[in-house]
Amino acid sequence: MEQTAVLDVDGTLVDTNYHHAIAWYRAFRKHGRTLPLWRLHRAIGMGGDKLVPAVAGIDFERAFGDDVRSAWETEFDALIDEVRPFDGTQRLLETLEERGYRIVFATSGNPKHVDHFLTLLDASTYPHTTSDDVDDTKPAPDLLQVALDKVGATSGVTLGDSVWDFHAAARLGLRSVGLLTGGTAESELTAAGAEAVYPSVIELVADLDTSPFGRG
Incomplete structure (x- = not known):
């Protein structure tokens, strides 16, 4: 069978996981939040729709979620050739x-x-x-x-x-x-x-x- x-x-x-953590770190910084890398790393593996509210809260997700995900994409694009x-x-x-x-x-x-x-x-x-x-x-x-x-x-x-x-x-x-x-x-x-x-x-x-x- x-x-x-x-x-x-x-x-x-x-x-890729540490590249993702760096990209998320930079994306959040662009929107006024500095989150510890260890916390971001522990959320890697979630989809971006789950990661933002999980690490920054639902209010931040409502205000900036799509913008942070877009910024993460840009930041990760700059790192992808290292993967x-x-x-x-x-x-x-x-x-x-x-x-x-x-x-x-x-x-x-x-x-x-x-x-x-x-x-x-x-x-x-x-x-x-x-x-x-x-x-x-x-x-x-x-x-x-x-x-x-x-x-x-x-x-x-x-x-x-x-x-x-x-x-x-x-x-x-x-x-x-x-x-x-x-x-x-x-x-x-x-x-x-x-x-x-x-x-x-x-x-x-x-x-x-x-x-x-x-x-x-």
């Missing part, structure tokens, strides 16, 4: 396909950023989501559901780097694997629902047989 791998992109396959894939990502995709997995990327990223990342991963032909596909982003499960729908699946194994990935997966009853690549502690990922956690993509590939991807 064919299985589905539902893969996050930002912070999981490409090294690189994590070592082992190509081998992970190849190995999953060899094992009969359908691969779909579930990300709430800006469409032009997602296109850039998939080009870096040599993965532009795979089905994927973007922020344009849903009104409610992670930790809501909508993006994962859209990703499953794109490949005609009802279940799968997810891969992510933030607690928001696993909160979303749990709401759909999906098994999940975590990576430390986004900068979140193993204990937090496990508490959020990750069934197994690996330090890197390379170490996941090396242990794929005993991971949820190997056990199905």
Whole structure:
């Protein structure tokens, strides 16, 4: 029976989380708010619609949310050429396909950023989501559901780097694997629902047989 791998992109396959935190920091500063980078980093993985009120409050969201998101896009555009894939990502995709997995990327990223990342991963032909596909982003499960729908699946194994990935997966009853690549502690990922956690993509590939991807 064919299985589905539902893969996050930002912070999981490409090294972006700290770039995102810097971009958000600069965007908020443009609108009169200086937020600590550690707090912004802990919110990375949420969609921008959730991140702004989560770190700055609902009143700030109502007054400046769209403007801050626009400023974040401009700031991140200036950093995007520094982004690189994590070592082992190509081998992970190849190995999953060899094992009969359908691969779909579930990300709430800006469409032009997602296109850039998939080009870096040599993965532009795979089905994927973007922020344009849903009104409610992670930790809501909508993006994962859209990703499953794109490949005609009802279940799968997810891969992510933030607690928001696993909160979303749990709401759909999906098994999940975590990576430390986004900068979140193993204990937090496990508490959020990750069934197994690996330090890197390379170490996941090396242990794929005993991971949820190997056990199905």
